[in-house]
Amino acid sequence: MPPRTALKRQVNRLPPERRISDIMAAAKEVFVEKGYNDALITDIALRAGVVEGSIYRFFANKRELLVKVVEHWFEEMLRDDAEQFAAVRGSWNQIRFIIYTHLTSIHRDPALSRLMFQEIRPAPDYRGSHLFELNRAYTNRLVDVVKAGIASGELRPETSPSLVRDLVFGCIEHRTWAFLRGEGDFDPAEMADAITNLVHHGLALGGEPASPMESVVARLETATARLEAAAGIAPEKPSPRRS
Amino acid sequence: MPPRTALKRQVNRLPPERRISDIMAAAKEVFVEKGYNDALITDIALRAGVVEGSIYRFFANKRELLVKVVEHWFEEMLRDDAEQFAAVRGSWNQIRFIIYTHLTSIHRDPALSRLMFQEIRPAPDYRGSHLFELNRAYTNRLVDVVKAGIASGELRPETSPSLVRDLVFGCIEHRTWAFLRGEGDFDPAEMADAITNLVHHGLALGGEPASPMESVVARLETATARLEAAAGIAPEKPSPRRS
DNA sequence: CGATAGTGATGAATGGTATTTATTAGCGCT
DNA sequence: AGCGCTAATAAATACCATTCATCACTATCG
Known part of the structure; x- marks a missing residue:
């Protein structure tokens, strides 16, 4: 007879x-x-005070568990940012705010950011996932800002908003990789200023060549072309311009 | 007696x-x-006409094998690009060339690019690896171009060359992720032009001289934007321009 | 109040895969 | 012709994610 206790x-x-x-x-x-x-999984189970098998009652597999963890973090982050953002005015300030908060998130949670960049985003089923939608909402704020800036005349009308999005988020990621690998540190505020300014002004010196009227006229043409297009009049053939 | 043959x-x-x-x-x-x-490893061994164990005679482990494979590819690529690059003149053209060739590499070898971005670069020992040095040489061409452009007066003196590097390569990566996941396609030449222009001019309108016409045009543009909004037309697809 | 179905939880298999190891086969050298 | 050196092999090992048969608690019903 076995010792029951x-x-x-x-x-x-x-x-x-x-x-x-x-x-x-x-x-x-x-x-x-x-x-x-x-x-x-063993380690996770141990810390959760549970046995390995139990995890599979709630999560299909290790990857699903990862996705759920990152989703949870991302959702929380979005909630926190959203309200603050609503208060910022002016396209420069809004762009700067988006860059700054993104840098801050990376600075606060490097490991989770890495998981997002390295494990989640490259997966073939990423598009179609909830995290894709969340991230889309997150980055679209910048697209909207650019569109609004163009409409209000603050930004160049010929810029592609989605390209600006890739420029900004790509730059941030590239510049923070060393930090994400655990090498050194960075200052979010300082980096945010630098990136915002560079994106705003570009590299080119002074810009307009010969006559300052040049660009002014080009912009008028752009504006009228839009109106023409809107009115359904001879839309094609915008006058080519040199920058 | 065992059948010898x-x-x-x-x-x-x-x-x-x-x-x-x-x-x-x-x-x-x-x-x-x-x-x-x-x-x-089994699969690799099979295709190499070798047994699993033999691979470990030449490579310490699976990861080292990966690194060697990617290194080989990268070195070949660098050799091909370098001579062509030497012939390009002018900072806009040089920047455009670097962007274009990088986009072309991604377009030609998406899987290898992915391995580089996803597996190699995030590794904690990446800095200090040969691939890090190769990649450094690769991206430093852009840094040098920017420095030269500043020296020659073509580019704004206050721009940080390394930030431009991150802006450009980050943007390229971000914009090609969908393609790298196997979603859709892109045209390297077209994308290279768009990125080069955006980086060159930035978002901000005109900027510098604050000609008296400036504010007048801005107001006109605002007016047309309002008209568009009133007409319920989305101002997507403004007149495309090439510099 | 006691039996029992339903379900959370368990821990011992299972299966797949990188890596190690003991053994064998071919080649050059004397 | 034998001997040693090293390439090459095939089997063994170790490590983990995942699965599965079984158990123990709880609530419900007779």
Whole structure:
């Protein structure tokens, strides 16, 4: 006869929401510390006070767990930013704000940012995922700002808003890779100013060649071309211009 | 007595260089087809006409094999580009050339580009690796162009060359991620023009001299924008221009 | 109040894959 | 002809994600 008390296995029964949030909290810890590949389900289970098999009751697999963890972080971040953003006026300030808050997020949560860039975004099913939608909403704020800036005459009418989006977010990512690998540090405010200014003015000196009238006329032409197009009049054949 | 001929194991002896290049060729194929994680050593060995264990005679592990494969590709690419680049004159053209050739590489070898971006660059030992040095040489051409442009008075003196580097390469990467995931296509020449122009001029209108006409035109543009808005027309697709 | 169905939780398999190791085969050298 | 050196092999090992058969708690019903 087996010694009952010694064999009896311990079971800790909890409401599902609690279990799920425990597991997600543990998973976040481990993913942040070890990265996706080196994170062990065993380790996550241990820290969540649960056995490996239990994790699979709530999450289909390791990757789904990762996605849920990053989603949770991203949603929280979006909520925090959104209200502050609403108060900022002027296209330079708005662009600067978006860049600054993004840099701040990377600076605060480098490991989670990395997971987003390295593990989530390259996945073939990324487009179509919830995180894709969240990220889209996040970056579209910049697209909207650029569109508004063009409409109000603050920004060059011929700029592509989506290209500006890629320019800004791409630049931020590229410039923070060293930090994300754990090399050195950066100052979000300082970097935000530098990027905003560069994007705003570009590289070219002074800009307008020969006559200052040149660009002024070109802009008028652009404006009238839009009106023509809008009115359905001879839309094509905009006069080519030299910058 | 065992049937000698049946038991005798086949051994195919070859000079090491040949074996190494066979293995690397097979590895390149498999990594390109499957990505790093889903590439199997077994599969690579099979295609190289070799048994798994043999791979470990020449490469310490799977990751080193990956690094060697990507290094080989990158070195070849650098050689091809370098001579052409030497012939290009003028900062706009040089910047455009660098952007164009980089886009072309991504367009030609999306899978290898992905491996570089996703697997190699984020690794903690990337800085200090040979690929880091290669990539540094590659991107520094742009830094040098910007420095030269500043020295010659073509570009704004206060721009940070390294920031321009991050702006350009970051933008390219961000804009090509969808393509790298296998979604759609892009035209390197067209994209190169768009990026080069945007980087050159930035977003801001005219800027510098604040001619008296400036504010007048801005007001006219605002007026037309209002007209457009009133007419319920989306001002997408403004007149395309080339500089 | 006691039996029992339903379900959360368990821990021991299973399966796949990188890496190691012990053994064998071919080649050059004397 | 034998001997040693190294390429090459095939089997063994180790590590993990994932699955599965079983158990234990709780609430419901007779």
